Amino acid sequence: MAMTTTAAKTAKAAWANEANDPSSPVVRFGLDKPLRLDAGTVLSPFQIAYQTYGELNEARSNAILICHALTGDQHVANRNPVTGKPGWWDVLIGPGKIIDTNRFFVICSNVVGGCLGSTGPASTNPATGKPYGLDLPVITIRDMVRAQVMLVDHFGIDRLFSVVGGSMGGMQVLEWAASYPERVFSALPIATGARHSSQNIAFHEVGRQAVMADPDWHGGKYFETGRRPEKGLAVARMAAHITYLSESALHRKFGRNLQDREALTFGFDADFQIESYLRHQGMSFVDRFDANSYLYMTRAMDYFDLAADHGGRLADAFTGTKTRFCLVSFTSDWLFPTEESRAIVHALNAAGASVSFVEIETDRGHDAFLLDEPELFAAIRGFLQSAARARGLDQP
Amino acid sequence: MSVNVAHRVDLQVVADFIAPRAKVLDVGSGDGLLLELLQNDKQVDGRGVELSQRGVNECVSRGLSVIQGDADRDLVFYPDKGFDFVILSQTLQATRNPKLVLDELLRIGERAIVSFPNFGHWRVRFSLFFFGRMPVTRDLPYSWYDTPNIHFCTIRDFVALCDEVGAKVEKATALDANGQKIGFNMPWWFWNFFGQQAVFLLRR
Secondary structure: OOOOOHHHHHHOOOOHHHHHOOOOOEEEEOOOOOEEOOOOOEEOOEEEEEEEEOOOOOOOOOEEEEEOOOOOOOOOOOOOOOOOOOOOOOOOEEOOOOEEOOOOEEEEEOOOOOOOOOOOOOOEEOOOOEEOHHHOOOOOHHHHHHHHHHHHHHOOOOOEEEEEEEOHHHHHHHHHHHHOHHHEEEEEEEOOOOEOOHHHHHHHHHHHHHHHHOHHHHHHOHHHOOOOOHHHHHHHHHHHHHHHOOHHHHHHHHOOOEOOOOOOOOOOOOOEHHHHHHHHHHHHHHOOOOHHHHHHHHHHHHHOEOOHHHOOOHHHHHOOOOOEEEEEEEOOOOOOOHHHHHHHHHHHHHOOOEEEEEEEOOOOOHHHHHOOOHHHHHHHHHHHHHHHHHHOOOOO | OOOOHHHOOHHHHHHHHOOOOOEEEEEOOOOOHHHHHHHHHHOOEEEEEEOOHHHHHHHHHOOOEEEEOOHHHHHHHOOOOOEEEEEEEOOHHHOOOHHHHHHHHHHHEEEEEEEEEEOOOHHHHHHHHHHOOOOOOOOOOOOOOOOOOOOOEOHHHHHHHHHHOOOEEEEEEEEOOOOOEOOOOOOHHHHHHHOOEEEEEEEO
C-alpha cells in the first residue's frame, strides 16, 4: 500500500507484498456484493485472488475448481511468487497431466482469511486503513465456499465439472457438494473428514497457543510494531508438520541420525536430523505465511462439522444429490484416518449417491495427497475420465 | 472376490436377468468385470462394493463407481429399495452370515441376483464319497484350510434359505461344467446333481 516505504517492505516477510496487491489476478467485490459470514456479519468490500489454467469451453462445462489446504494458496500449478517453488499440485495439474489443462479449465483461489491476496487478517481494513488483524470476523469453511461461489459466478459458470481438494480443501469440496449440489457435477474430497476430530482441534490449539504466547504477536497487532511472532508461528508449524507425516516415514527418513556431528553434544542444539529438519520447516514457513492467517485457517477447520449443519445426520447433507463422488484416504494418515472417509462414504450410500472410495497403501501419512502417488493418480484419472464421459466432455 | 475370473461363466447369465438402464449394486465386484459388462451392454447405473483394496483401486482407475466394503458389515448403510438390482456374484459362500446378507440384498434391491457354486454337484459328491477328501475343482480351487469360502451350500439348500427369508424365486438357471445352461424344465434334483453353478433372480 501507499503508506509502506520501500525500506519497511524489505524488512517484511515475503508474503506481505501479496496480501493486498498479489501477483495473481483479483476479483474485487464492492459494497453491493457483500460476503455473508457464518459469524453473523458480512465482509464487504472484499477480494479474491485466483489463478486459472487452460481455457473455459464454449458450454462452460469443463471447469475444475481446486480447493487448497490449510497453508496452501492459489498457486497450484505455477511457480509460487513467494517461495519460487513449483505449484503445490504441479505433479497433478498441467498440460497432458492427470488434470489436463489442455482439456479442463482449472481454477484455484486463495481462501478468504488467507494471506496471498484474498481478504484476510493481513489485508487492509478499509474502515481503519490498517490491517484487519483480529478485527476480521472468524471465517468458516462455508464462508470460504460462499466466496468461491461468487468467483465461479464471476466466470459465468453455472456448474463446475469437478471440485477437488485435500485436507482443508477436501472440507471445502464436501461443503460445495452439500450446499450447492446442482452446481457440482463431480466431487473429489481427498484425505479429509466431514468434521474436525477432537484430536485435530487439540493440535490446532497447540499451534495457536504457540503463536499467541510469542510476545511479538502483540494481541494480533504486530503490524504496529514492525515485528512478527516468528518463533511462535515456527513452533506451531513444527508441531503441525509432525501430524502430516507418519511415524514410520519419519523413522525411515531420519532415524536417530545426527545432524552434521559425530556424537551427541550434551546440549540443546539440534543434535538430531529430525530436529534440524523441523526447525527448517518452521523457519521457512514464517517467510510465506501470516501468523494471524494461521489462527483463522485452523479455526475454520475446527469449526467444520457438516453433520451438525444438517440436523446431526451426515446423510441428510447429501439427500437427493446427483453429484458423483470419489473419496480417497491413505493408510498411514492419522490426522484424517480412513475411518473419517468411510463415514462419509456410508452417509453417501445412505443418501443413494454415486460414490467411489479408494484407500491407498502408503507410509507417507497425511501429506501423501501432495506427493507423487501412482495409485492416487490412477484413481483420479479413472474417476475424472468416467465423469467426463458422463458429462459429455470429449477427449481433445 | 474369491473365484478365478476366467471361469466366471455365470456373468452373462446375470447380465441377461438385468433390465437396460437399471440401477445396479454389485456386491463383491472383484476387478469390475461384471460392472463393466453391464455398463457397456445394458447401460446400467452401476455401483460396486468390493472387499479387496486392490480390486477397488483397479475398478476406480477404470472409471467404475466402487467402494471398499464388506458384504457382512456395510450393506446396512444402504437405504431400502435404493437399487433395481443387487447382485451377489460368487460371493455368498464367502460371507460370514449368508442369511443376513441375503436379507439385506432383498431389502436394498427391488430384485436380488445371487450366483454361487453348487456344492451338490456330482464331482463334489464323487470326491467326498470315493476319496473322502474335501473337493478341489477348477471352480473351487482352494484347499479346506485356505479357502475364503466358508459357507458352501447346494442348490436345494439355497432354495430352502430363500423360503426361510421369504424370497420368491422369479427365475433360476443352473450351468453345467461347460458353462451351458441346463434344460429349463429339469427337476431340482437334476440341477442339484449336474449344475456346477446356479444363478437365481429373487424378489420379496
